[in-house]
Amino acid sequence: RRLGEVYKRQVREAAGLAEAVASARREAAAAFGDGTVFIERYVEHGRHVEVQIFGDIFGTVAALGARECSIQRRHQKIVEEAPGVVPSEVRERLHEAAVAAGRAVDYVGAGTVEFLLTPDGAIHFLEMNTRLQVEHPVTELCTGLDLVRLQLLVADGEPLPEAAVFARTSGYAVEVRLCAEDPAEGFRPATGVLHRFAVPGVSAEFGGLDRAGLRLDSGVVDGSAVGVHYDSMLAKLIAWAPTRGEAARSLAGALARAELHGVTTNRDLLVRVLRSPEFAAVEIDTGFLDRHPEVFVPLVPSDRVPLYTLAAALACAAARRADAPVLAGLPSGWRNVPAYPQVTRLLGPAGEVEVRYRLDRAGALAEWAVRPATAPNGDGAAHDGPRIDSSDSGGATLAGSGTGAGSAGSAGSATGAGSTTDGGGIAAVVLVSAAPDRVVLDEAGVRGAYRVHRVGSAVHVDGPEGSVTLTELPRFPEPTAELPAGSLLAPLPGTVTRVHVEAGRRVTAGDLLLTLEAMKLEHPVLAPVDGTVVELPVPAGGQVETGAVLAVVNPLEDTR
Structure with a gap:
């Protein structure tokens, strides 16, 4: 059943049909009490x-008009548009077919008739939703009609007003569904506390x-x-403008500048979709995300x-100085004679890193470095990611797996002087100001502000390119219990609905x-390697928390 457009399975080979039908039945029965499944041709x-x-x-x-809803994940819409870019002849046929469907059943109220439009202009009826859809705001903004009010008037026996019967559209509207989920992990839902939810430039709510x-x-909030x-949807953000391009740019800009802290969202994916050349050229269909892996790349480049x-390390140091009981006005790490740099350990997108920096007596950035964290035995930790080393001379080398070699300057002084070396990368960096909630860095004459929001050990940094969430690690961590090798952990709280194997069974990588x-969704847990299942601590029906x-x-070589 396609209710909610979530409970679909695409099957290309007969071997996968039985499990796909069974899984769809379970999801539909759990959500709606009806496990009926329909099988349709895939277009x-x-x-x-x-x-x-x-x-x-x-x-x-x-x-009242058409809507384009082709950008989807898991067969659920995440970007919707009105009035959509379709030829006028196709639009007329869509309107005629939708009205005919309503008249055939003497329909009363708000309804949405959904179609699949093929590249050659053929129209296939999908279904009719007898309610207002999530995406109804784009139609409201383009027609100027309050669809919720209109629905209530019709239910009260009032006739449709002339403005609805002869609805006209003006401008263009684009809506995105901001969801608590991780696109990089197969759109796995995310949970937690939303410590900050702020979207700039909002003119109206509901x-x-x-x-x-x-x-x-x-x-x-x-x-x-x-x-x-x-459901994982947190909010809908809608832009209305005279043209499609203006609406998409306005929406992408607001999303990129939004402060969304505490819960992983699909924000970066949405921004990249809206800014993609293919979206601008209306080269879209329901398989858009499958063909464009580049939109899954975070907004902030790894380098x-x-x-x-x-910025996070400087803001954390500024916060500690502000809370210092004595000599709070001295620069962080001040020494009468230059000594060792300050070190902050952070957990970031590429793993644990050490931020080493030294301020001169005037509080200017004298040197800085970001490198993979060092293991307790003194060896470099096994983390791939960018490494930036700087020295008093101002030279710095940027290197990292997959980033290529480059150079960057990092020496700065109170007067703003700095230096760079040849090869590109990050240019000379000068510290302009550092406060607990805002750090301003000057990079080769271009100033960039980094907004910092600290919640416990979490450090959220919103900068010119986008947002990065880091975790400040303790200098002297407490020992933790060691998990058995080969442990598969719950990515989020939930219920184990089915256990497909038993302890002692030999499995291959990818087995369910x-x-x-x-x-409201099922998430398969797959074998990461060839091996033997040695432990299944949670039975079917068991509730688990994140990390359970x-x-x-056990990998195959360990089972002999």
Whole structure:
């Protein structure tokens, strides 16, 4: 059943049909109490286009416009547009088919008739949703109609007003669904406390716009807890502008500058989709994300992350100085004679790193370095990622797995002097100011502000390119319990619905071990390597928290 457009499975080979049907049945039965499954032909490169209709008790059925909803993940829409870019002849046929469907059943109220549009212009009926859709705001902004109010008037026996019967559209609207999920991990739902939720430039909330701007329909605020019992959508952000391009640029800019702290979201993916040349050229269909892995890359390039870690370290030091009971006005790490640099250990996107820096007597950045954290035995930790080494001479070398070699200067003085070496990379960096919540760095004459929000050990840094979340690690960590080798951990809280293997069974990499249900979806847990299942501590029906051991698989060489 396709209710909610979530419970679909695409099957290309007969061997996978049985498990796909069984999984869809379980999800549908758990969510709706009905495990009926429909099997339909799969259309390659189809566009998901729908029409908003309204009917009243007097037999009038009107089409209020079309919507483009082709950008999807897990068969669920994440970007919606109105009125959509389709030829006028196709638009007329869509409207006629939608109205005919409503009239055929004497439909009363708000409804959405959904179609699959093939590259050659053929229209295939999908279904009719007898309600307002999540994406109804784009139609509201383009028509100026309040669809919720209109639905209530029709339910009260009022006739459709002339503005609805002969609805006209103006401008263009684009909506994105901001969800608590990790696109890099197969859109795995995320949980936690949303410590900050701030979107700049919002003109209205749950209402219309009288000029080009942004509308926010949000179900969360600062401090909201995101659990596992509901859908992962946090908010809808909608831009309305005279043209599609202007709306997409406005929406992407606001998303990129938004402060979303505490819960992983799909924000970076949405921004990259909106800024992609293919989206601008309307080269879209329901398989867009499968064909464009580049949109899954974080907004902050890996070779720029060191600047964010430096900003985090400086802000953390500034916060400690501000809270110091004595001599709080002295620069962090001040010494009468230059000595060892200060060291801050942070857990970042590429693993643990050490930020080493030294301020001169005037508080200017004299030297800095970001390198993989050193293991207790003195050897370099096994982390791939950028490494930036600097010295008093101002030269610095940027190197890291997959980043190529380059150079960057890091020496700075109170007057703003710095130096660079040849080869590109990060240019000379000068510290302009450092406060607990804001660090300003000057890179080769270009100033960049880094907003810093600290919550416990978490450090959220919002900079010119995007946002990076880091964790400040203790200087002297407490010992922790060691997990058995081969442990598979729960990525989020949920319920183990099925266990597909038993202890002692030989498995190969990719075999399905068990199924975890959370946020209305099933998440398969697969064997990471060839080996033997030696432990299954959670039975079917068991509840688990994030980090719980779900299974232990010994690699094949360890089972002989």
